[in-house]
Amino acid sequence: xxxxxxxxxxxxxxxxxxxxxxxxxxxxxxxxxxxxxxxxxxxxxxxxxxxxxxxxxxxxxxxxxxxxxxxxxxxxxxxxxxxxxxxxxxxxxxxxxxxxxxxxxxxxxxxxxxxxxxxxxxxxxxxxxxxxxxxxxxxxxxxxxxxxxxxxxxxxxxxxxxxxxxxxxxxxxxxxxxxxxxxxxxxxxxxxxxxxxxxxxxxxxxxxxxxxxxxxxxxxxxxxxxxxxxxxxxxxxxxxxxxxxxxxxxxxxxxxxxxxxxxxxxxxxxxxxxxxxxxxxxxxxxxxxxxxxxxxxxxxxxxxxxxxxxxxxxxxxxxxxxxxxxxxxxxxxxxxxxxxxxxxxxxxxxxxxxxxxxxxxxxxxxxxxxxxxxxxxxxxxxxxxxxxxxxxxxxxxxxxxxxxxxxxxxxxxxxxxxxxxxxxxxxxxxxxxxxxxxxxxxxxxxxxxxxxxxxxxxxxxxxxxxxxxxxxxxxxxxxxxxxxxxxxxxxxxxxxxxxxxxxxxxxxxxxxxxxxxxxxxxxxxxxxxxxxxxxxxxxxxxxxxxxxxxxxxxxxxxxxxxxxxxxxxxxxxxxxxxxxxx
Amino acid sequence: xxxxxxxxxxxxxxxxxxxxxxxxxxxxxxxxxxxxxxxxxxxxxxxxxxxxxxxxxxxxxxxxxxxxxxxxxxxxxxxxxxxxxxxxxxxxxxxxxxxxxxxxxxxxxxxxxxxxxxxxxxxxxxxxxxxxxxxxxxxxxxxxxxxxxxxxxxxxxxxxxxxxxxxxxxxxxxxxxxxxxxxxxxxxxxxxxxxxxxxxxxxxxxxxxxxxxxxxxxxxxxxxxxxxxxxxxxxxxxxxxxxxxxxxxxxxxxxxxxxxxxxxxxxxxxxxxxxxxxxxxxxxxxxxxxxxxxxx
Numbered sequence: 001x002x003x004x005x006x007x008x009x010x011x012x013x014x015x016x017x018x019x020x021x022x023x024x025x026x027x028x029x030x031x032x033x034x035x036x037x038x039x040x041x042x043x044x045x046x047x048x049x050x051x052x053x054x055x056x057x058x059x060x061x062x063x064x065x066x067x068x069x070x071x072x073x074x075x076x077x078x079x080x081x082x083x084x085x086x087x088x089x090x091x092x093x094x095x096x097x098x099x100x101x102x103x104x105x106x107x108x109x110x111x112x113x114x115x116x117x118x119x120x121x122x123x124x125x126x127x128x129x130x131x132x133x134x135x136x137x138x139x140x141x142x143x144x145x146x147x148x149x150x151x152x153x154x155x156x157x158x159x160x161x162x163x164x165x166x167x168x169x170x171x172x173x174x175x176x177x178x179x180x181x182x183x184x185x186x187x188x189x190x191x192x193x194x195x196x197x198x199x200x201x202x203x204x205x206x207x208x209x210x211x212x213x214x215x216x217x218x219x220x221x222x223x224x225x226x227x228x229x230x231x232x233x234x235x236x237x238x239x240x241x242x243x244x245x246x247x248x249x250x251x252x253x254x255x256x257x258x259x260x261x262x263x264x265x266x267x268x269x270x271x272x273x274x275x276x277x278x279x280x281x282x283x284x285x286x287x288x289x290x291x292x293x294x295x296x297x298x299x300x301x302x303x304x305x306x307x308x309x310x311x312x313x314x315x316x317x318x319x320x321x322x323x324x325x326x327x328x329x330x331x332x333x334x335x336x337x338x339x340x341x342x343x344x345x346x347x348x349x350x351x352x353x354x355x356x357x358x359x360x361x362x363x364x365x366x367x368x369x370x371x372x373x374x375x376x377x378x379x380x381x382x383x384x385x386x387x388x389x390x391x392x393x394x395x396x397x398x399x400x401x402x403x404x405x406x407x408x409x410x411x412x413x414x415x416x417x418x419x420x421x422x423x424x425x426x427x428x429x430x431x432x433x434x435x436x437x438x439x440x441x442x443x444x445x446x447x448x449x450x451x452x453x454x455x456x457x458x459x460x461x462x463x464x465x466x467x468x469x470x471x472x473x474x475x476x477x478x479x480x481x482x483x484x485x486x487x488x489x490x491x492x493x494x495x496x497x498x499x500x501x502x503x504x505x506x507x508x509x510x511x512x513x514x515x516x517x518x519x520x521x522x523x524x525x526x527x528x529x530x531x532x533x534x535x536x537x538x539x540x541x542x543x544x545x546x547x548x549x550x551x552x553x554x555x556x557x558x559x560x561x562x563x564x565x566x567x568x569x570x571x572x573x574x575x576x577x578x579x580x581x582x
Numbered sequence: 583x584x585x586x587x588x589x590x591x592x593x594x595x596x597x598x599x600x601x602x603x604x605x606x607x608x609x610x611x612x613x614x615x616x617x618x619x620x621x622x623x624x625x626x627x628x629x630x631x632x633x634x635x636x637x638x639x640x641x642x643x644x645x646x647x648x649x650x651x652x653x654x655x656x657x658x659x660x661x662x663x664x665x666x667x668x669x670x671x672x673x674x675x676x677x678x679x680x681x682x683x684x685x686x687x688x689x690x691x692x693x694x695x696x697x698x699x700x701x702x703x704x705x706x707x708x709x710x711x712x713x714x715x716x717x718x719x720x721x722x723x724x725x726x727x728x729x730x731x732x733x734x735x736x737x738x739x740x741x742x743x744x745x746x747x748x749x750x751x752x753x754x755x756x757x758x759x760x761x762x763x764x765x766x767x768x769x770x771x772x773x774x775x776x777x778x779x780x781x782x783x784x785x786x787x788x789x790x791x792x793x794x795x796x797x798x799x800x801x802x803x804x805x806x807x808x809x810x811x812x813x814x815x816x817x818x819x820x821x822x823x824x825x826x827x828x829x830x831x832x833x834x835x836x837x838x839x840x841x842x843x844x845x846x847x848x849x850x851x852x853x854x855x856x857x858x859x860x861x862x863x864x865x866x867x868x869x870x871x872x873x874x875x876x877x878x
Contacts, residue, residue: 261650
C-alpha cells in the first residue's frame with residue numbers, strides 16, 4: 001500500500017475546482033492526514049484549463065507531488081488537453097455522460113472509472129456544480145473515507161446556506177458512494193476514521209495574515225494584484241471583530257502611503273502586492289526608510305517581467321526588492337519558506353519594523369502564497385509589547401537622536417510636547433531638513449555623515465538577533481544544495497530520495513537576505529564538497545547575491561522559470577548528474 | 583476649554599523662518615492656517631500637517647505642530663492613513679498645484695469621493711516654482727514658461743469643477759491677497775465634517791508674471807456677497823466654471839453639505855469608537871476563534 005496519494009481535479013474556470021479542492025483538503029485533514037494542495041490556473045474567469053492537485057499522507061507532505069494517482073476530469077475540453085500529463089497507471093474518474101475516454105487515446109493501462117455524473121445529478125437538483133459532490137462520493141469510496149465525517153464537513157461548509165442545500169449535498173454524496181459500491185469498485189485504502197489532532201489547513205497568505213494579526217496589526221492597505229490579493233480578502237472578512245482598518249486604495253502608491261501614515265500615527269501597519277505593484281511602491285519605501293517609520297511590505301512574487309504570467313510562480317524579484325528605492329537606507333528582507341514559516345515571519349516582520357523603525361520586506365511567491373497546507377498549532381496568543389515609543393517626552397526630545405543602536409525613540413501625533421517635523425530629506429536630530437531649511441551650511445556636512453551611519457547601524461544590531469543559517473544534513477555529504485523561499489521542502493524531499501539511492505546531500509536554506517549572515521554562509525559553502533543552487537528564476541539571483549556578499553561562487557545550478565513549481569525528481573536527477581560527472 | 587486655551591500665532595511658529603521668496607503668496611497662508619487653528623482652539627499636538635514636494639510643501643517646516651513632509655504628490659494618502667489610524671486628530675494636507683493637481687491628481691480625485699474628514703489646501707500659483715518655472719496643470723493656454731517657450735498648448739484643469747464632480751463635501755477658493763477672508767475659509771474647512779478642499783489663488787512673484795496679486799485683485803469677488811447658497815450644487819458648479827469663461831473670478835465657499843456620512847462613520851471599526859493607533863495589540867481568545875474557525 002502506498003504511503004501517500006496524489007489526486008488531481010482537472011477542469012475549467014467556473015467548474016468549481018477551487019471549492020472542490022478546499023473541501024477535499026478539509027475532509028482529508030479531518031481524517032488526520034497531512035495535506036498539501038495547489039492549483040494551477042490561468043488568468044481567466046470562465047473557461048480555460050485549470051487543475052487542483054492534492055497530495056496527502058500520514059507522514060509529512062513535502063511537495064504537491066508529480067504524477068497523480070487519481071485524476072478527476074470535469075469536462076471534455078480539458079480531457080483532451082490533459083492527455084500528456086496522465087501517468088500510465090493512473091485511475092481516471094470522469095463524467096461518462098459528456099466524455100468518451102476512448103476518443104482520446106489515453107494510456108492503455110489506466111483504470112477508467114466512468115460515472116454518469118450529469119444523469120445522476122439531474123435526479124437530485126438543477127444545480128450542475130453538484131456533480132462535483134457526486135464524483136466526490138465515488139472517490140471517497142475508493143479512498144475508504146468515512147462518510148459521516150464527510151457530512152460533518154459539508155454541514156460546516158454549507159450550514160449557512162440552509163437545510164435544503166445541505167440535504168441536496170448529502171444526497172449527491174450518497175449517490176456517488178452508492179454508484180461506486182454497486183459497480184464493485186474496490187477501495188484502494190482501508191477505511192479511515194477521524195483523528196484526534198486538530199490541525200488547521202491554511203494558505204501561505206492566510207498564514208502571514210494570521211501572523212501579522214497576532215503581532216498586533218491594526219492597518220492594512222492594498223490594491224488588488226495576484227497573488228497577494230487574498231491577504232486583503234481574508235483580513236476584510238474579519239475586520240469588524242478585530243478593530244482594525246483594511247483599505248482597498250486607488251493604486252499601490254496610495255496603499256503604501258496610507259500604511260505609512262497609519263504607522264507614523266502609531267498603528268502597526270502593513271501593505272502587500274506583487275512585483276508590479278511593488279514597483280509603484282518603491283519611491284515611498286525609501287521615504288519610510290529615511291523617516292524611520294516602521295512598515296511591513298509583502299511582495300508575493302509571480303512570473304515577470306511586466307505583467308509576466310499573472311498566475312504562475314517565480315523567485316525573480318530578489319534584486320528588485322534589494323535595490324528598491326534610490327540611495328542607501330536600512331531595509332530588511334525576509335523570505336519565508338513554508339506556510340508555518342509564513343506565520344512566524346508575519347509576527348517577526350511586524351515586530352522588527354516597530355522595534356528598529358525600518359521597512360521590512362517579506363518575499364513570498366505564488367507557490368507559497370497559494371499552497372493550502374495542514375499546519376501544527378500556531379501560537380496566536382501573545383503578549384505584545386510596544387517598542388521605542390515615547391509617551392512623555394521631555395524638553396530635550398529629539399526625534400532623530402543619534403544613538404549607539406541607531407534607534408531613536410519616537411512620539412506619535414497626539415503626544416503633548418512630542419511635536420516634531422519630519423521630511424523626506426536628510427535632517428538634523430530634531431528633524432529639521434538640511435536639504436532645504438539649512439541647505440549649504442558647512443556644519444550640516446558632519447550631520448549628514450552621522451545620520452547615514454546612525455540609520456545603517458540598526459542592521460548591525462538586528463543581525464545579532466536573527467538566527468544564522470544552518471547546514472542541515474551530514475557535514476560530509478557529497479553535495480550542498482542551496483535554496484531560498486518556497487522551495488525548501490521540495491529540496492528536502494529530494495534529499496530524502498537521494499539518501500534512499502545512496503547519495504548524501506545536505507542543505508543550506510536562506511531566510512534572512514538583508515541583513516545577511518555573510519560569514520556563516522561563506523564558512524558553510526567553503527566546506528562543501530560540491531555546491532548546487534536551486535532557484536525559480538533564469539539568472540540565479542541568489543547565486544549572484546551570495547557571490548556579491550561572500551565572494552563564493554556556487555558552481556552548479558538548477559533553475560526553473562516556466563512558472564510551475566520545481567518538482568522533486570528534477571532535483572534528484574540534477575544532483576545525480578552533478579555527482580556522477582566528476 | 584476656552585479659558586484655558588491661550589495659544590498665539592507665535593506659539594504655532596517653528597524655530598525656522600519661512601524660506602519662500604519675500605512677497606510669496608504662501609506667507610499669508612502660513613498665517614491664515616495658524617489663525618484658523620487658534621480661532622477653533624485646537625491644541626498643537628492634535629494637529630498633523632502633511633505636505634508633498636514643492637515651494638508650498640515646505641510649510642510644515644515652519645509650523646509647530648506634528649509635521650510630515652512626504653514625496654511629490656503623496657500627501658493625501660499619508661494624511662488619510664493618519665486620520666483613519668487616529669480620528670481624534672485634525673489632519674491637514676498642504677501642497678501646490680503641481681503636487682496635488684498634477685502628480686497627485688489621482689489621490690485628490692479619490693479623496694473627494696471617499697469623504698475622509700481631512701482638509702486639503704492647495705496653494706495654486708499655476709506654475710512649478712521650486713524647479714524654476716515650468717507649466718503646471720492650472721497654467722492657462724498660451725502661457726510662456728520654460729517648458730512652453732511657444733506658449734502652453736494644453737487646456738488647464740478646473741480643480742473646483744473636478745472636486746465638485748468627484749463628490750467633495752466642502753469646496754472653496756481663497757486668495758492670498760485677502761488674509762481675513764482666507765482665514766475664515768480655512769476655519770470653516772477645518773470645522774467641516776468630511777473632506778474639505780480649499781484652492782488658494784497664490785501668486786508666485788518670481789516665476790509667474792501673469793497671475794500676479796494685481797491681476798487677481800482686479801478680478802476676484804466674494805460669492806458670499808452674491809447671495810449664493812452654499813448647499814446649492816448646480817450654483818456651485820456654475821461659479822466654479824467662471825474662472826475661464828468670465829473676466830471675474832469668484833472666491834469663497836462654493837459648496838458645503840454635511841448630511842453625507844463621512845468615511846469614518848461608515849467604517850466598521852471606527853464607528854465603534856476604536857482608535858487603531860491606540861487599540862490593544864493582543865488578540866483575545868474570542869478573536870482567535872473567529873479568525874481561525876474557517877481553517878478547521
